[in-house]
Each structure stands twice: as C-alpha cells, then as structure tokens.
Amino acid sequence: MSERFLELIDISKIYPGVTALDRVSFSVSRGEVIGLVGENGAGKSTLMRVLGGVTEPSGGTIRIDGVARASLTVAEAIKAGIAFVHQELNLFDNLDVAGNIFIGREPLHAGPLKLIDRKRLRAQVRPLLERLAVDFEADRLVAELSLAQRQLVEIMKALSLDARLVIMDEPTSSLTLTETDRLLQVIDGLKAQGVSVIFITHRLNEVKRCADRAVVLRDGRVVGALAREAIAPATLIRLMIGRDLKSLYIPPASPPGDRVLDIVEVRTATYPDRAVSLSVRRGEILGLAGLVGSGRTELARAVFGIDPLRGGSIRLEGEPIRIAEPSAAIERGIYLVPEDRKRSGLLLDFSIAENISLPDLASYARGMLVQTAAEVQNARRQRERLNIRTPDVMTAVGTLSGGNQQKVVLAKWLSMRPRLLIFDEPTRGIDVGAKQDIYQLLRRLADAGVAILMISSDMEEVIGVSDRIAVMHEGAISGFLERNQFSEHNVLELAVGHTV
C-alpha cells in the first residue's frame, strides 16, 4: 500500500478574515481509507474541495502521479480519477439510476436520431450494481430512492468514471444505523478493489471501524495522523478539541413539573390509522427515537401546524388548542427546529444576524424599521454561547461550514422564549465538542422550565441526553423507557416493534 499517487504539499486557503487551510500536507495511497476529522470549521470540506478541483488554493502544490501543479480544475480532478460524493447529492430526480450514472455519456442507437440505447445503457450499469451489491434496479427513478440509495448511485457514478479516489463528505450523517453499516461495507469493498476513500465524519467510531489512517484538522492545520492501531475516539477528540470530554448526561436540576404538551390519540396523514399519545413535562427532555420513517417527523410537523391532524387533539398546559399553521404555534411558544435545515431553516444569502432574528422580527422591529443594533447584539451573544466560528455576525450564512450553519439555526430558535421546543435531529453534522455545548444548553433550557421533545437517530445522544425516551415504530409508540431502562438494546428492540 505504498503507492502514493496523490500528494498535497503545504496547501493553504485564505478567505477574507478566515484562514481555512494553513499549509496542509496530505497524501493518499492506493486502496487506502482515510478518515478525516475535525471540529466544525476546521477546514475538512475546504480541503476536499481543493482536491475535487472546486476550490482554488491560495498556495501550495498538488502532486498527482508525480506531476506537480498549483491547482486543479474539476475536469482535471475527474481525469485524475478523483470523484466527489457531495454532501448535497447532485442527482437528477426525474432520471432513472442508469441515466444518472451515465448522464452525457449514454450509448446511442446507430442512425441520425441519436436516441439513447436503453438496453446497452442497462447492460453497462449492471456490473456496477453488482459491484456494490445494491438492492435496486437500473431503471428505478432516482426520485423514488432513499438518501442512502442515492449515495450509492453517486458512488457508482464515480466508479463508472474509473475513480481511484472517492471523497465522501459526511456520507453517514443522515443515514440510519443499518444504512451506515451498509455504506461502511461498501467502503471496505472499494478498498479491497484498490480504490482509495477519504471520508469525513463526526461519528468517530466509524473512523475506528474502517479507516487505515485518521487525519485530524484543527483551525486549518493538520494536528495529527493516527495509524489504524492508534485510532480511538478519545484520542481523536483530544487532538480535535485539545481536551477530554466528560460524559454526555447532565442530570436535571429538579424533577419534571406539570405537563406542558399532551398529544392525545393524534393521527397523521402518513399513518392515518395509528394514533399517538404522549406528554412532555416542564423541565423534561423527552427523547423520541425510532427508525427513519417511523413517523417521528410527521408527528412533529403536525404539532407545529405544518400538516393537519387526521384525528386526536393537542393540549398545551392542559388547554385544548388548535394549531392550523406554524405562526399559531410560534405565538403559543411552540417551536420546531426542523431536520432539513438547508431547505426549511436558513436563508443562505442573509447574514447570521438576520437569520437569527428572522422568526422574531416583530420584537426587533419598531414601526417599519428593523433595529439592527439589537439584532447584532443578540447575534453576538448567540455566537459566543454556541461557539459559532466566524469573524463577524454580518457574514452570509452560506459561507459558514456545515456544522456552523446548523448552530445558526439553533441560535435562531434559542433566542426566543419557548415553552415547548421540538428538535428534529438537533446535532446532525455537529462536531463532538459543540454537541456537548448544545446538550448543556438544552439542559439549561429545560432547567429554566422549557419542555423539550428531541427527535434523534443518534443512539448515544438519545441515551445520553434524554430524561425519558419514547420509541416509535410504524406510526405508533412502541414503548417508553425510563432512565434505569435506557440501553441501546432496548431502544432498538422497541424501534423494530418488539417489546422489552
């Protein structure tokens, strides 16, 4: 495995006010799996964008097969066998799997019409489907595939272009446990076939599970590289954030108080013949676990007034309420921090300060004038509180790293005075250190009397942060767990519909 085909030497990238990469040296050997880790904003995505030819470095050398150059174009990167599986997948929903993989390179029928030869196209895709042992057909519409399956399509596309190196930026952050396992197996398979893989993740046990080498970035610098035997989550954390982490669980200051939210026999459109009942108390963090598709997000959307109820009722502090739209929920102090932040959470061209004050413009506005000073002051406070990495709160949110964008969404809702906060996957894409900050913040909010409903697929998080766990299975609650019953085993059993 000594065949080093790719080397980055002293690569820097300087943005106005931010040194994203500071003389980073990094190499890739044939068939090597590299786990790239670091805090939010450490420079991971930037480094990979340099490799993919998307970002031009400010300095340094890229050496591929012994040939040195100062930067790469996307076309050069592809030609060199570097393939990028993007965080936001770049697939066409209305094309099928084969069409997406061979887009622009489809085999054509002989003749002047240049019609696509579907049969040959499918034949070309078959070996790729087999190579990754996927469970869908070449003629499936991409729109019908799950996120995990779409990722596999992107990987097949990379392989069809003879990729030698596949770069995956947080490929597992939105996958279920089983899907993650499957992807890690695919990575093992690529390695066995001599393909190199760089993957970025905030889940450090994944690095331990499949990386030959772990590279740690901190503030744009490489602060450590660990060989397979030396990879351990605790060691990675120490390198990433320069300190050890304490346990996740922070006990509540006092026992939970009165019931804030009662969901009574509520039915949603996805599972109209299943009814859900649960309550969240003042000061309580109720974890809502379950497999993806078990109806957790639908339940949250119904409570927040995005989707209509198909039956049942909701009570807030004992009073029956009807919430026909989110603004009615917000008026009553019910907030939802959505799962899909890019689409429903943030305006990327607007500043951090503007994004944070968006839901609460009324309290900043006097007449027609938005009070920017108050807005900025609050944004600065939230930046300190959540450790949002940016030189300036007037920076456009779109230029922040993925995890820092997420913190802005949290900040936006935390600036309000909530009674009930619903989080849908609150720390997806957030680094371990910042996660702890967020957990502490959740606990402080709960101790201040807020009721918190936290949907999470992160097992460690559900078990570490919740005071009580409700588990959903196919649209219904399959069980509740008290703290002394918390275990991965119990959550999983309930999630697949068994009893414990």
Ligand SMILES: Nc1ncnc2c1ncn2[C@@H]1O[C@H](COP(=O)(O)OP(=O)(O)OP(=O)(O)O)[C@@H](O)[C@H]1O
């Ligand atoms: N286009 C840009 N303009 C200005 N600054 C940028 C731009 N892209 C990235 N940055 C900055 O460069 C730094 C590194 O960002 P990068 O996205 O590489 O972090 P990351 O390690 O991938 O973090 P995360 O774990 O949150 O995804 C951040 O401070 C970010 O704000």
Ligand SMILES: [Mg+2]
């Ligand atoms: Mg990133």
